[in-house]
Amino acid sequence: MRVRVKCCGITRVEDALAASRLGADAVGLIFTRRSPRYVDPRQAAAIRMALPPFVTAVALFMDDDVAWVAQVLNAVKPDLLQFHGAEPAAFCEIFARPYLKAVPMATVGDLGAYAAAHPRAAGFLLDAHAAGEAGGSGCTFDWTRVPRDFPRPLVLAGGLTPDNVGDAVRATRPWGVDVSSGVESAPGVKDEAKLRRFLDEVRRAESGLFDADGRG
Numbered sequence: 405m406r407v408r409v410k411c412c413g414i415t416r417v418e419d420a421l422a423a424s425r426l427g428a429d430a431v432g433l434i435f436t437r438r439s440p441r442y443v444d445p446r447q448a449a450a451i452r453m454a455l456p457p458f459v460t461a462v463a464l465f466m467d468d469d470v471a472w473v474a475q476v477l478n479a480v481k482p483d484l485l486q487f488h489g490a491e492p493a494a495f496c497e498i499f500a501r502p503y504l505k506a507v508p509m510a511t512v513g514d515l516g517a518y519a520a521a522h523p524r525a526a527g528f529l530l531d532a533h534a535a536g537e538a539g540g541s542g543c544t545f546d547w548t549r550v551p552r553d554f555p556r557p558l559v560l561a562g563g564l565t566p567d568n569v570g571d572a573v574r575a576t577r578p579w580g581v582d583v584s585s586g587v588e589s590a591p592g593v594k595d596e597a598k599l600r601r602f603l604d605e606v607r608r609a610e611s612g613l614f615d616a617d618g619r620g
């Protein structure tokens with residue numbers, strides 16, 4: 405199966421277009437103001453409108469309040485939400501939109517129990533949350549902790565780069581991968597050459613995952 409790629413922390417139309425052209429499936433727009441990759445809703449709406457068909461716009465929040473999430477949804481109309489903090493399922497479900505729930509792998513021991521607490525999540529984004537960092541830290545976590553054959557989609561995140569994403573895909577066989585700082589020249593500014601190499605490495609690794617019958 406193809407490994408989906410999300411490029412997170414997009415703040416510029418040109419980076420969203422480059423990611424789409426190179427084959428990214430989704431772009432992440434960060435609306436939590438603590439992030440150096442924060443994008444204001446008006447700029448985010450312009451990015452969202454520029455996306456070609458079939459590229460998903462993901463709106464990321466982290467322990468933000470209901471009014472702010474609702475305001476962003478109204479302005480940007482993203483396809484998918486991502487809750488990156490300690491939001492319980494009851495909060496994530498208020499907006500009646502499909503959502504990804506981030507899992508802080510530094511503190512979560514039992515992924516099954518965590519997932520069970522979010523029965524309606526479309527999938528789970530496994531991030532390092534290393535040393536108190538909320539995201540975009542560039543830190544990896546122990547990939548042997550990613551279960552094979554988990555019954556729900558898992559997106560591997562945290563410290564992925566063009567140099568390590570091939571090993572990461574082979575080690576974890578995820579539904580998708582998420583990258584932010586590993587393809588940047590500065591926070592919120594993507595580097596097209598790094599992005600191209602990242603996507604090439606994902607495609608190379610995923611092609612090696614299939615057996616002669618085309619099964620993963």
Ligand SMILES: O=C(O)c1ccccc1NCC(=O)[C@H](O)[C@H](O)COP(=O)(O)O
Pocket residue numbers: 412413432434436438439440441464466488531538539540541542543561562563564582583584585586
């Ligand atoms: O990227 C940020 O600045 C950020 C800030 C606060 C909460 C979440 C944030 N990013 C979340 C993401 O989805 C990142 O893509 C993910 O943490 C991976 O980042 P990186 O290790 O830099 O690839």
